[in-house]
Amino acid sequence: MGKQSAWVAIQKKRWPLLILALLSLFTAMLFFTRTSFDSCATNSTSSATSNSIVINNNRFGEEEKDKFTNVQIQSKAAPNPLDFMKSKLVLLVSHELSLSGGPLLLMELAFLLRGVGAEVVWITNQKPVELDDVVYSLEHKMLDRGVKVLSAKGQKAIDTALKADLVILNTAVAGKWLDAVLKEKVPHVLPKVLWWIHEMRGHYFKVEYVKHLPFVAGAMIDSHTTAEYWKNRTRERLGIKMPETYVVHLGNSKELMEVAEDSVSKRILREHVRESLGVRNEDLIFAIINSVSRGKGQDLFLRSFHESLQLIKEKKLQVPPIHAVIVGSDMNAQTKFETELRNFVLEKKIQDRVHFVNKTLTVAPYLASIDVLVQNSQARGECFGRITIEAMAFQLPVLGTAAGGTMEIVVNGTTGLLHPAAKEGVTPLANNIVKLATHVERRLTMGKKGYERVKERFLEPHMSHRIALVLKDVLQKAKSHST
Numbered sequence: 125m126g127k128q129s130a131w132v133a134i135q136k137k138r139w140p141l142l143i144l145a146l147l148s149l150f151t152a153m154l155f156f157t158r159t160s161f162d163s164c165a166t167n168s169t170s171s172a173t174s175n176s177i178v179i180n181n182n183r184f185g186e187e188e189k190d191k192f193t194n195v196q197i198q199s200k201a202a203p204n205p206l207d208f209m210k211s212k213l214v215l216l217v218s219h220e221l222s223l224s225g226g227p228l229l230l231m232e233l234a235f236l237l238r239g240v241g242a243e244v245v246w247i248t249n250q251k252p253v254e255l256d257d258v259v260y261s262l263e264h265k266m267l268d269r270g271v272k273v274l275s276a277k278g279q280k281a282i283d284t285a286l287k288a289d290l291v292i293l294n295t296a297v298a299g300k301w302l303d304a305v306l307k308e309k310v311p312h313v314l315p316k317v318l319w320w321i322h323e324m325r326g327h328y329f330k331v332e333y334v335k336h337l338p339f340v341a342g343a344m345i346d347s348h349t350t351a352e353y354w355k356n357r358t359r360e361r362l363g364i365k366m367p368e369t370y371v372v373h374l375g376n377s378k379e380l381m382e383v384a385e386d387s388v389s390k391r392i393l394r395e396h397v398r399e400s401l402g403v404r405n406e407d408l409i410f411a412i413i414n415s416v417s418r419g420k421g422q423d424l425f426l427r428s429f430h431e432s433l434q435l436i437k438e439k440k441l442q443v444p445p446i447h448a449v450i451v452g453s454d455m456n457a458q459t460k461f462e463t464e465l466r467n468f469v470l471e472k473k474i475q476d477r478v479h480f481v482n483k484t485l486t487v488a489p490y491l492a493s494i495d496v497l498v499q500n501s502q503a504r505g506e507c508f509g510r511i512t513i514e515a516m517a518f519q520l521p522v523l524g525t526a527a528g529g530t531m532e533i534v535v536n537g538t539t540g541l542l543h544p545a546a547k548e549g550v551t552p553l554a555n556n557i558v559k560l561a562t563h564v565e566r567r568l569t570m571g572k573k574g575y576e577r578v579k580e581r582f583l584e585p586h587m588s589h590r591i592a593l594v595l596k597d598v599l600q601k602a603k604s605h606s607t
């Protein structure tokens with residue numbers, strides 16, 4: 125009894141701190157959300173489909189590649205690179221409004237543009253018929269920051285599109301809005317459209333969505349792999365040509381970096397999460413933070429994890445107990461797949477080493493409490509994989525599949541270790557888990573190198589700078605077209 129109340133007292137003392145830490149996270153939370161879902165496909169059901177289309181190896185010229193990804197930030201006092209957008213009218217067209225990657229990223233851009241005094245108008249093409257809490261709160265968040273929210277259909281939307289300096293269509297699916305609303309006015313608007321694409325799944329290559337793609341001013345895509353894939357697929361499948369394509373890597377928000385760089389809140393979050401999972405401070409946690417689905421490879425990760433436990437036992441390695449944490453569980457959405465995962469855990473009797481955490485709005489507490497991030501996305505991998513740069517901000521090494529955007533983020537052997545996708549990757553990943561469990565120095569160094577890499581190229585100012593170059597180009601093209 126006495127022990128119990130002492131514990132409660134400690135908890136009570138700790139709670140205000142924790143709440144404080146969480147509060148400071150609150151503004152950031154919204155943007156943490158997307159990572160626990162999909163950073164790439166905006167359709168969460170689609171992430172489960174893993175078809176095996178060959179990755180196109182035809183790379184863009186190095187020069188073109190570096191133009192937009194290797195931007196140097198000159199100095200902290202430098203003016204905001206988006207300043208030239210002041211008082212420009214920008215129309216943002218989102219295919220939907222939800223807590224998934226695509227819409228949240230577009231909202232981030234809306235706020236960056238508002239920050240430099242642009243006039244920003246937002247349209248959501250597909251809205252639920254019934255009143256929806258998420259839509260309501262996101263719309264209010266935008267209104268609070270001075271973004272105008274318009275109905276997708278009607279004269280006002282058409283007038284705004286005609287008047288705008290720039291129209292940004294977000295995701296392939298948003299293409300449906302063009303004909304449906306603008307009708308015969310479509311050709312007037314296309315020359316000032318920048319199409320931001322974040323997906324790499326087969327069903328997005330539909331004429332219905334992307335037939336206007338060749339005629340827009342430009343396409344902006346999150347990784348080189350994804351851009352190449354689009355170039356290839358539009359040509360081979362649809363017989364259309366991509367417009368000028370800009371690759372723009374994403375960046376970490378200021379809010380995330382603040383938590384990642386605050387050792388006090390990190391320690392509190394770490395203690396709290398570990399306590400709730402029943403994992404001791406000195407134990408090692410390898411975690412996947414992604415919605416649970418076959419495409420994200422939690423099944424293969426668990427097989428690797430089990431193999432690594434056996435390796436440690438066989439070789440009698442002196443390592444702290446290792447744990448696997450799977451953040452992104454949703455029994456209602458992926459019942460069959462998740463049942464499979466849980467059965468595997470029971471069958472191998474590793475319940476005390478594997479922990480499932482429900483899909484959550486905030487991933488920072490988990491990033492603060494784990495030791496290694498596993499990015500095990502299968503087939504073509506992640507489009508970009510924002511969780512990867514977020515983990516690196518928390519000085520975590522990454523064990524990732526050699527596919528998609530992960531290869532553009534993780535430096536193999538320096539900030540993490542890559543393994544092949546599919547079954548061939550199970551044993552290499554198991555070996556990599558053992559490697560990082562046994563070599564403490566190496567693990568910590570990789571984490572530090574990852575953090576340095578983030579500071580060099582994956583911060584919000586880097587992203588703003590890259591986006592600014594694109595917007596400048598597109599504005600210029602739109603102008604020369606209209607004169």
Ligand SMILES: *[C@@H]1O[C@H](CO)[C@@H](O)[C@H](O)[C@H]1NC(C)=O
Pocket residue numbers: 167169170297327
């Ligand atoms: C999402 O995926 C499902 C199943 O693949 C599909 O039926 C639906 O049309 C997709 N929605 C969008 C907006 O792409």
Ligand SMILES: *[C@@H]1O[C@H](CO)[C@@H](O)[C@H](O)[C@H]1NC(C)=O
Pocket residue numbers: 177178180181182356357360
């Ligand atoms: C484009 O993709 C197809 C498979 O979808 C592949 O067979 C082909 O080799 C690729 N083309 C190029 C130029 O990479």
Ligand SMILES: *[C@@H]1O[C@H](CO)[C@@H](O)[C@H](O)[C@H]1NC(C)=O
Pocket residue numbers: 454455456482
């Ligand atoms: C996780 O979600 C399931 C439903 O999918 C629910 O039954 C369970 O209580 C949740 N667990 C926690 C800790 O919230």
Ligand SMILES: *[C@@H]1O[C@H](CO)[C@@H](O)[C@H](O)[C@H]1NC(C)=O
Pocket residue numbers: 526536537541542543
């Ligand atoms: C990553 O590096 C290891 C050696 O450090 C090497 O065996 C492996 O093939 C590399 N993987 C990729 C995809 O480059």
